[in-house]
Amino acid sequence: MSKTNVEAGTLPQDDRPSEFSLDVEERSIADGVRSWVINLRSGNPGALPSVLGLVVLGLIFMQVSSQFLTKYNLGNIPGQGAYIAVTALGLVFVLLLGEIDLSAATAGGTCAVVAAVAVSAGNLHTGLPTFMYWCLLGGMLICIGLAAWLRTYTAAVVIAVGLVLVVTNLTQHLILALIAAVCIGTAIGVFNGYLVAKVGIPSFVVTLALFLAWQGVEQFGLKGQPVNTTRYDLWHNLTYGNLSVLWSWIFIVVVVGGYAAYTLWASLSAKRAGLARDGVDLVLARAGIIALVAVVVGLFASVNRNTNIYRVIEGVPVPAVIAIVLMIGCTIALTKTTWGRHLYATGGNIEAARRAGIDVVRMKVNAFTLCSAFGALGGIMLASSQSSASLDLGAGNALLFSVAAAVIGGTSLFGGRGKPRDAIIGALVITIIPNGLGLRASIGPQWQQVITGIVLLLAAAIDAVSRKRAARR
Amino acid sequence: MPEPLLEISKLNKSFGPVHVLHDVDLNIYPGEVTALVGDNGAGKSTLVKCIAGINGIDSGTVKFEGREVTLNDPRDATALGIEFVYQDLALADNLDITQNMFLGREIKRGGTFLVDGEMERQARETLKSLSVRTVSSVRQLVASLSGGQRQTVAIAKAVLWNSKIVVLDEPTAALGVAQTRQVLDLVRRLADQGRGVVLISHNMNDVMEVADRVAALYLGRVAAEVHTKDTTTTQIVELITAGRSGDLGLAHATTNEIL
Numbered sequence: 001m002s003k004t005n006v007e008a009g010t011l012p013q014d015d016r017p018s019e020f021s022l023d024v025e026e027r028s029i030a031d032g033v034r035s036w037v038i039n040l041r042s043g044n045p046g047a048l049p050s051v052l053g054l055v056v057l058g059l060i061f062m063q064v065s066s067q068f069l070t071k072y073n074l075g076n077i078p079g080q081g082a083y084i085a086v087t088a089l090g091l092v093f094v095l096l097l098g099e100i101d102l103s104a105a106t107a108g109g110t111c112a113v114v115a116a117v118a119v120s121a122g123n124l125h126t127g128l129p130t131f132m133y134w135c136l137l138g139g140m141l142i143c144i145g146l147a148a149w150l151r152t153y154t155a156a157v158v159i160a161v162g163l164v165l166v167v168t169n170l171t172q173h174l175i176l177a178l179i180a181a182v183c184i185g186t187a188i189g190v191f192n193g194y195l196v197a198k199v200g201i202p203s204f205v206v207t208l209a210l211f212l213a214w215q216g217v218e219q220f221g222l223k224g225q226p227v228n229t230t231r232y233d234l235w236h237n238l239t240y241g242n243l244s245v246l247w248s249w250i251f252i253v254v255v256v257g258g259y260a261a262y263t264l265w266a267s268l269s270a271k272r273a274g275l276a277r278d279g280v281d282l283v284l285a286r287a288g289i290i291a292l293v294a295v296v297v298g299l300f301a302s303v304n305r306n307t308n309i310y311r312v313i314e315g316v317p318v319p320a321v322i323a324i325v326l327m328i329g330c331t332i333a334l335t336k337t338t339w340g341r342h343l344y345a346t347g348g349n350i351e352a353a354r355r356a357g358i359d360v361v362r363m364k365v366n367a368f369t370l371c372s373a374f375g376a377l378g379g380i381m382l383a384s385s386q387s388s389a390s391l392d393l394g395a396g397n398a399l400l401f402s403v404a405a406a407v408i409g410g411t412s413l414f415g416g417r418g419k420p421r422d423a424i425i426g427a428l429v430i431t432i433i434p435n436g437l438g439l440r441a442s443i444g445p446q447w448q449q450v451i452t453g454i455v456l457l458l459a460a461a462i463d464a465v466s467r468k469r470a471a472r473r
Numbered sequence: 474m475p476e477p478l479l480e481i482s483k484l485n486k487s488f489g490p491v492h493v494l495h496d497v498d499l500n501i502y503p504g505e506v507t508a509l510v511g512d513n514g515a516g517k518s519t520l521v522k523c524i525a526g527i528n529g530i531d532s533g534t535v536k537f538e539g540r541e542v543t544l545n546d547p548r549d550a551t552a553l554g555i556e557f558v559y560q561d562l563a564l565a566d567n568l569d570i571t572q573n574m575f576l577g578r579e580i581k582r583g584g585t586f587l588v589d590g591e592m593e594r595q596a597r598e599t600l601k602s603l604s605v606r607t608v609s610s611v612r613q614l615v616a617s618l619s620g621g622q623r624q625t626v627a628i629a630k631a632v633l634w635n636s637k638i639v640v641l642d643e644p645t646a647a648l649g650v651a652q653t654r655q656v657l658d659l660v661r662r663l664a665d666q667g668r669g670v671v672l673i674s675h676n677m678n679d680v681m682e683v684a685d686r687v688a689a690l691y692l693g694r695v696a697a698e699v700h701t702k703d704t705t706t707t708q709i710v711e712l713i714t715a716g717r718s719g720d721l722g723l724a725h726a727t728t729n730e731i732l
Contacts, residue, residue, distance in 0.1 A: 004635060
C-alpha cells in the first residue's frame with residue numbers, strides 16, 4: 001500500500017492562501033440549517049418529500065376515519081409493513097448499482113416455504129418432494145462453489161452453515177429453520193449475482209424469469225398445502241409480538257443514546273484533530289429532536305392500546321425493532337465501511353470503480369446476495385403477518401411494493417443514490433395507504449391501488465425534477 | 474543517463490483481428506517528462522491502459538526499476554507506484570472530492586471502517602499544494618463540478634499518492650488558459666521532484682514547453698523517441714502524420730507495408 005504525499009511530507013508548499021470557503025471549521029445550528037436549505041434548493045431534497053408525503057397522507061386518513069390515529073391502529077402498521085421494509089432494504093443494495101431484483105419477494109417466499117415445511121413436517125427430507133430436497137442440497141453446494149470462486153467468502157460460509165442445518169435436520173427447530181431459510185436466500189442471491197455479473201444477462205431478465213419460477217417451486221414445496229404460522233409462537237410474534245415495556249425503553253435508550261454518543265464522539269474527536277465538523281450544539285440539537293420523537297413514541301407504546309379489554313397490547317412492536325435494527329446495520333455498512341464506499345462508487349461510475357482497483361463483479365454479487373437474503377427474511381415476515389406460508393407467498397404485489405417503497409423514499413433506479421432510511425420511510429408510506437383506506441368500508445379496495453400508484457408517480461416526479469435542478473447548476 | 478524507471482520492450486497488443494500495438498519500445502526516466510504523441514487511433518490510450526493493467530498484453534516485457542513485472546490488474550500498477558489521470562476522468566459523480574481521491578485506497582481503521590476526517594484533511598492539503606482556488610469544499614459532490622474542476626480533482630488524485638510515475642492522458646484538453654498554465658506547471662513540478670511523468674497530448678505547444686523527450690506513435694509503432702531540445706515542432710508533426718521525418722522515424726519499407 002502506497003503512502004500519500006501528505007504523510008510523506010513531499011508536497012510542495014504553496015504560500016498563497018487557499019480558499020475552502022465552505023469547509024468552515026465548525027458548523028453551528030445556523031450553518032446546519034443553511035446547508036440543509038442549500039441542499040434542498042440545489043435539488044437534493046433527501047428524506048423531506050417522503051416525510052411530507054407521509055404527513056399529508058396521515059392528515060387525509062384522519063378525515064377518512066377517526067380510527068386512523070388511534071394507538072391501536074398505529075401499533076398495527078409495523079406488523080403490516082415490515083415485510084415491505086425488510087425486502088426494500090435488501091433492494092436498496094441492488095438499486096444502488098443501477099440493477100433490479102424482481103425475484104426478491106418470491107425467492108424469499110420460497111425460503112420461508114422451506115422453513116415452514118421443515119418445521120411442520122419435522123424433516124425436510126420427507127417434507128419436501130424428494131427431487132426438490134436433492135435439488136436444494138445440490139443447489140446449495142453449487143452456490144458455495146460459485147461464492148468461493150467469485151471471492152464472496154462470507155456468503156460461502158453462510159450457505160455452508162445453511163447446508164449443514166438442512167443435512168443434519170436441525171431445521172426441525174423453528175429458529176434454526178428460519179436461519180436456514182436466510183442461508184438459502186443467500187445461495188439464491190449468489191446465483192442471481194453470478195448470472196448478472198459473470199454471465200452478463202441483464203438483471204431485469206434474470207430476476208423476471210426467477211420471479212416466475214420461484215412461484216412454482218413454492219407450490220412444489222408445499223405440495224398444495226399451506227402451513228399455518230400462528231402455531232409457531234416465535235414466527236407469529238415476528239410481526240404480531242411486542243417488546244415488554246421495560247425492554248421497549250431499553251431499546252429506545254440504546255438506539256437514541258448510541259446515536260447521540262457516536263455523533264458527539266465524532267464531533268469531539270474531529271475537534272481534537274482540527275478538522276471540519278458539526279458543532280456540539282448542532283449535534284445535540286439533532287440528537288434532541290430524535291430523542292423527543294423516540295420518547296413520544298415510547299410513551300404511546302408503553303400504554304395498553306388494545307380496544308378489547310380482555311387482552312393487553314403494549315410495548316414497541318417487534319417488527320419495528322427488526323426493521324430499525326436492520327436499517328442501522330445497513331446504514332453503518334454503507335456509510336462507514338470501505339465496502340459501502342465501493343458499492344456507491346460502483347453504482348456511480350463502474351469504470352472509475354474498476355480503475356480504482358475495486359472488484360466490481362464481487363460488488364455486484366454481494367449486492368444480489370444481500371438482496372435475496374433480506375428477501376428471505378421479508379418472506380418470513382410476510383408469512384408471519386398473513387399467518388400462513390401460503391402457496392403464493394411473496395407473489396403478487398409484494399415485490400413491486402418493495403421497489404416502490406425504496407423509490408418513494410428517494411432511492412434512484414439509475415444507481416448511485418439511495419439510503420437504507422429511504423426503504424423504511426417508503427415502506428411506511430406504502431403501508432399506511434391500504435391501512436388508512438381500509439378503515440372505511442365504503443371506500444373500495446380499488447382506491448388503494450389507484451392512490452398507491454399516484455403516490456409512486458409523484459415520488460418519481462420529485463426525483464426527476466430534483467435531478468434536473470441538480471444538473472442545471 | 475539514469476536507469477529508466479519503466480522499460481517497455483517489444484509490446485504487442487491486438488483486439489481481435491486489429492493489431493493495435495506493434496513491438497512498442499518505450500523508456501520512462503525519473504525526473505523527466507516523456508511526451509507520448511500520435512494521431513487519433515495511433516494506440517496511445519491502449520498503451521496507457523496496458524501499463525495500467527486495464528488491458529492485458531499479448532507479448533513483450535515491462536520492467537519496473539529493472540525488475541520484470543506483470544500488470545494484470547489496476548491494483549498491480551498502483552502498488553508499484555504508477556498513477557494515472559485518464560482522459561475520460563474516471564471519477565464517480567455520486568461521490569465527493571475526498572471520496573474520489575481516495576477511492577480504492579481509503580484510509581481505514583479496524584480493517585474496514587473509514588477514517589473520513591483524516592482523508593478530508595489530506596485531500597485539502599493536496600489541493601492546497603496545487604494552488605487550487607476554484608474548489609470551495611472537498612466535500613462537494615463531483616457531479617456539481619465543472620470540467621476544469623474535475624480535471625483538477627483527477628490530477629490531485631494522482632498527486633495525492635507518493636507515486637514514482639504519473640501518466641496523464643490529455644490533462645489540458647478541457648481546460649481554460651489559466652488552468653492549462655497551472656496544470657503544465659504542475660506537470661513540470663512532478664518531474665522536478667524526481668518522478669517519471671508521461672504526458673499524452675495533441676497540443677504541440679504544451680509538448681515542446683514541458684517535455685524532455687518525445688515518443689511519437691504512428692499506427693501502433695513507435696516512429697521515434699527524441700529529445701525535445703534536438704527537435705522541432707515540424708519534425709514531430711511529420712513523425713505523427715507520416716511516421717518519419719528526414720532521417721528520423723520508421724523506414725520507408727515499414728510505412729509502405731503499413732499503408
